[in-house]
Amino acid sequence: MMKGLKKWRLFSLLAVMTVFLSACGEDYISTLKPAGAVGKEQLNLLLFSITIMALVVIVVSFLYLYAFVKFRRSKQGENHMPKQVEGSHTLEVIWTVIPIILLLILAVPTLISTYKLADVKAMDEVDEEGNKSALTVNVTAKLYWWEFEYPEQGIVTAQELVVPTGEKVYFNLKAADVKHSFWIPSIGGKMDTNVENVNKFYLQFDEESKDLEEGVFFGKCAELCGPSHALMDFKVKTLAPEEFENWVASMQATEGQTASADSADLGEATFANSCLACHAVSGVGASGAMGPNLTTFGDRNRVAGVLEHNKESLEKWITDPESVKPGNLMTGKYGELSEEEISAVADYIMSLSVEE
Structure with missing residues (x-):
């Protein structure tokens, strides 16, 4: 008897949770x-x-x-035979x-x-x-x-x-x-x-x-x-x-925009030497690039789609992409950059924006 009551309590709890959880969800x-x-x-x-x-x-x-209530044996009697409706x-x-x-x-x-x-x-x-x-x-x-x-x-x-x-x-x-x-x-x-x-x-x-x-x-x-x-x-x-x-x-309006390897800005120069082959910084062009277009990176609200949109997250992504997204195509390509270069290129990428 107690085991049956425990099962009903669990069922009731699950039913209540279902009602409350069904209201969860953001717009x-x-x-x-x-x-x-x-x-x-x-x-x-x-x-x-x-x-x-x-x-x-x-x-x-x-x-x-x-049928369960009306035709139970205690009500109809032991010898009652229900009407046969076969066929x-x-x-x-x-x-x-x-x-x-x-x-x-x-x-x-x-x-x-x-x-x-x-x-x-x-x-x-x-x-x-x-x-x-x-x-x-x-x-x-x-x-x-x-x-x-x-x-x-x-x-x-x-x-x-x-x-x-x-x-x-x-x-x-x-x-x-x-x-x-x-x-x-x-x-x-x-x-x-x-x-x-x-x-x-x-x-x-x-x-x-x-x-x-x-x-x-x-x-x-x-x-x-x-x-x-x-x-x-x-x-x-x-x-x-x-x-x-x-x-x-x-x-x-970003047509022709690019990063210069001769720039006095360390971030832009590092980007031009290490990133520009895969990532465009102009919104005008054709599809098919090796890596995501970064023209609007400063306007986004996530780094790599899942990290908070800040310089620290971007540095983490550049330093070790595998720790964020296992199997991504950027993995293992940026081990030669110094901490100063990573910090500078993160500043440069975060500055890319088309929104006022």
């Missing part, structure tokens, strides 16, 4: 607090499906309890037709949403001047960082996706090495990035991120891709359309 990363039209539609579809399934559970549970066409029709109806109720809105959210024809539409009318971003997933190219604007950035609010943003998704998966939980469902083919979909960002606790939405890799999969984050900064245009103009 910048929770699928249950969508900040975009796609996420809201997917959440509504999820809630609709849960409602249908809950209704089935309630009805079946009621019938079970009703009843009525019952067979009921338990065949009802599930079909429920499946259709679930399938119809699911299929409508699936085809609607997969419609990317507007990606190729052009205006009277021949320019694409929709914003398109080419996303390339790499071990263990993200590259974002805006082909119509001629700019490239990394680790931080910047998009306007109130309009559909279309994505071409691919991977440079192994399979990854692009996911912004607060905005919409994930989509795989493959090496062999390009996947396409769109998202809509309805809220500006500046009012969030960290000023950005969080993006994740949702496909196990290696030892640092859990650390393969990116951030999403959503701006009002006019602010986005200002950001694009600021990025375009």
